[in-house]
Amino acid sequence: MTKKKESISVGAPRRAAVSVATDKKTLESICGMGARVVKQSLAEIDPFVDVPQRTLSNTTYNERKRLLEMGQSKLRRNLFNTAQAKKFMQTLLLSKGCKDLIEARKTLSLRGMYYMSLHSIPGTKEKTFAGQDESDGILEDIEVAMETLRENLHLFAKKRGTMVGNITVRDNGDEIDCRRMGTGGYAIPSICEPGVLEFGKCEAKFVLHVEKDTVWSRFNEDRFWEKHNCILTEGSGQPPRGVRRLLSRLNRELGLPVYCLLDCDPWGHYIFSVIKQGSINLAFESSRLAIPDAKFLGIRAADYERCGLKDDVKIELNDRDTERAKQIAEYPWFLGNKPWQKEIQRMLRNGFKMEVESLITKNISYVTEVYVPERLKAKDWLE
C-alpha cells in the first residue's frame, strides 16, 4: 500500500530496549556468518549465505495453532552467481551495519540503515543500493537468517497506525492515556514489545480495528470507543508489525476480542488474513503477531442489498481483483472455511467491491451508530 518514506533518526532518544544478553547473541550470529564467509573465501570456495525462503511454498498452515509457519527450506545466496552477487554483497554490508549499530547501542529506522550503508562502489558509478526497497528486503533476510527480530537488530520501521480508547499504556516509561488523545490519536510505535510498551489501566471490552485513517476518524469523532467501551485502532492498509504486535498483545494479554472492519475487496480479505494467520513474508513471526481469534465484521458482500446501498458505491472488480480473490479462496486457512468461501463467491458474483466509506452514503454516522452496533449485537461476523 503506502510506501515507507521516513526521515533519518540516527540515535533517537530512545533507550535501547534490547537486553545486553540478546545483543550478545545477535552479535554472535552476525560474526558467525562473517567468519564463515571469510573461511570459505580464504579456502577459495564460492562463499555463500543461507537465507530461509520467505515464499508461499515455504510456508505451512498449522491447523492446530491456526497460524502460518515458516518451513525449513533455505535459499543459498552465492557470491559467484550473477543474479545473487549484489545481494550477497548487500547482505554482508547490512550485517556490518547492524553490528555497528548494536555495538553503539543505538537504534535506527530502516531508512536510516539504508543511508548508513549507501555509497558508490569504488571505481564504478553504481551505488550499493538502488533504493530503500532493496535494503529493506535484505534486512528482513538478515532477520530470518540470524533467527532474530528486527528489534534485536536495533531497527524500527516508520510509525504507522493509530490507537484511541479506554486504556492507558506506558511507552518507554511515559504514561499515555489513550482516552485523551484528541482528534489525532496515539501513534502506534514500530516496536511494541513488552519492556518498551506496557499496558496500564484498561476498561475496554473489545478492540475495533478499522482499515484506514479516514474511517478511524469517523469513529473517533463520534466517540464510538467511549459509547461502546472499546479500543479503536487503524493500520493504514495492511497493518505494520507494530500494530499487529499491539493487537496481538491486547488480545492475548488482556483477553480482548479483536473485530476488524475492512473493505469488501480482495485486499481487505487479505488484510484480515494477515491479522488472523500471519503473513507469508513474516511467517517466522506469526506466533508473536497473529490473532487466530480475530473476527471480520464487514463490509460483507451482502451489505449492498442488506443496507440498501446505491449503485454509486459499486467499484467494478477488475481482472486482477478476480484473480487475487480466487487465490485467496485457495489459501489453506480459507479453504475449509465455508462462510468465507461463500463470502468470496458472493463478492465475485456481485462483480463489484465496496469500501467502508460507502456506508456514509446512507448517513454520515450510519457506520458508527447503526452498522457496527447492529453487527456486534447480532454477532454477525466471519471468523
Added chain:
Amino acid sequence: MTTLESANGVAVTETKPKSAKVRRATAEEMGDRQRDIAVSEFFAKNRHLLGFDNPRKALLTTVKEAVDNSLDACEEAGILPSIHVEISQLGETRFKVTVRDNGPGIVRKQIEHVFGRLLYGSKFHRLKMSRGQQGIGISAAGMYGLMTTGQPLLIVSKIGKKHPSHEVVLKMDTSKNRADIVSETEHPEDDSLFPDGHGTQVTIELEGRHQKGRQSVDEYLEQTAIANPHASFTYVTPENERMEFPRGVEELPPEAKEIKPHPKGIELGTLIQMMERTERTQLGSFLQEEFCRVSPSVARELCERAGVTNRTWIKQVGHKEAEAVYKAIQEVRIMAPSTDCLVPIGTKALLSGLLKGVKAEFFSAATRPADVYRGNPFQIEVGIAFGGELPKDESARVIRFANRVPLLYQQSACCSFKSIVETNWRPYGLSQGRDALPEGPLVIMIHMASAWVPFTSESKEAVADYDEIRKEMRLALQEAGRKLGAYIKRRQRMKHETERRGIFERYIGETARACEAITGTPAQSVYDALMRLAKTKTEEADQSLDDEGQVLESHLESDESVVIVENRIAARQEVEPTLPLHEALAIHEPLSGAKPAAPRSAPALIGKVKPKVKPKAKPSDGNLFGM
C-alpha cells in the same frame, strides 16, 4: 467481307466492311528490304544486353572488359599480371579509360579483329575456364565509346623485347562488324609503356559517370584483387588519386585445362550442328572424339539405342537419327566430366584475399568438390568474414565471383543470392528475416568456377539458377557457416564471461571490506582470494566444451580454413566501423601535391602491418600462407 493482305503477307479476313482498302506493301517490296543484320548493329541498338545500360555502368563495364581480357591473356601466357587502370575526366560526362597490362601482346594483324569485331575471339569455341566467354566485351566497349563520343579506339601492343610496339587507331563499322584502321604507327624502340617488354594498352573515350561506392570501378578492382591474389593492380582515379592493390601470392594459379563438351550438356540443335561441322566420317568416332567421357563402349551403346551403328556415316545421319542419338544420350549413364578443367581460387588464397580486403576479425572458407550441371563441370567456393570493423546493423554484404570476375549488378537475380537467402543462418548465431540476407557484421563471398558459367544475360551480371549449382552453393555456405557459428558462440561466451567477471569483481571489494569490519580479517587477504576465485570461475567457463566434447578453442584454431585476427577483436570497441572496404584495402597516394596521404588510423592497412594471424604457422614475408 473483304480480304486484306496483312503486313506479313498472310491473308486475313476483315469483318469491317467500311475500312479503307489500302495495300501497304507487296511481298516483293518487302523482300527487297529483308537483309542480314550485323551482330554489331544488333548490339549497338541493344547495348543494355552488354552492360551499357547507363553512363555509370558503361564506365565500369569498359574497365571490367579490358581488365578481364588482360587477366585472361596474362594467365594463358603464364605471366603474373600487373595491370594499370587509369580514368581521366575530359568533360562533365566524358571520360578516357586506359587499361595497360604486361600480357603477351597481340600480333599486329589480329589487332583490328580482336578489338574491332563482335563475337570474334579465342574463347567461344572451346570449353575452358576463363573470364571472357563470347568475345564480345572489349569490342562492345570500343563501339559504345565510338557511338557516344565519336572517338576511335586506341590500341598499343608489343609482343616482345625485339619487336616494335604498334599503335593502332580503330573505328568500328557497325554495319559490317569489322573495324577500319584510322591510323597506325610503329614505335620500334619505345619501351616506356611496357617495362616487361610486352603487353597491351587500350584507350577508350566514352560518355560515362564516375561515382564511388557500390558498383563502382573502385569496388570492382578491390573485389578483383580479392579473387586474384596473384595479380597486382594500380588504379589512377579521375580525382588523380592513386590506389595500389599489391600482389598477395607470387604464383600463378594452375592453368585450366581445355575440355571437350560433355554429351549431357548439349542440346539437339548443337548436336546437329556439330555433326555438320565435324571432320569425322563415322558416328562412332564422332561421338568419341568430339565429346569427353565417351568410350568406345559408350559410343556403341548410344548408337545401338538410337537404332544405328557406330559405323554409320555421319552424312547419312538425318534429323530423325540425330534425335534418336540425342534421346539415347539422355538415357545412357555417362561418366561425369573430369574436373581438372577447373581451377578454384583455393581455400588459402581465398582467405588471403579476404584477409587483405576485409577488416574483419574472423574468416572461414570452404571449397566444395566439383560437380556438374548440364554436363558442365563447376566448383563452388565460399568465404565468410565476420566482425571486426564491419558495420554491425546492416544486412550481410554479398560479393559474388564467376571465374574470378566480380559480379556487381543484379544481385537478387543471382543463384548465389538465392542460395544465401535459403540457407538458415540462425543456427550460426546470426539473425535473419524471412526470405532475407542474414544480418550482422558479415561479408559473404561466393565464387563459381566453371568452363561455362551460365549467366542470365550477355552482360554477365548474375549466375543462372540451376538446382545443382544452388545446392552446391548452399552446402559450401553451410560448411563455412558452421565454423562461423562455432566462433560466434565462443565469442558470445567470452563476452558473457567477461561480463560475469566484471559483476563479481565489482562486488568483491565491498564484500571484503564488510568481512573485515565483521570479523577483523584483513580485507586485502579476502579480496585477493576472492579475485583469484573470480578468475578461475570465469576461466573455467571460458573453456567449456562444444557438442562434440572438444575444447572449442583448439578445435577452431587448428582449422586451416579459419583465420582469427585477434587485434581486430580488441579494436572493436575503439574504432568505429566507418572505413569502406576499398579504403581499407588500398593505399591512397595523391599523385600531385606534397600533402601526405589521408590519415591511416587503422593499423591493419595492407602491406603496412601484418595482422596477427592465429594459426601457429608463422606468416612468412609477404606470403601469409607460404603459398
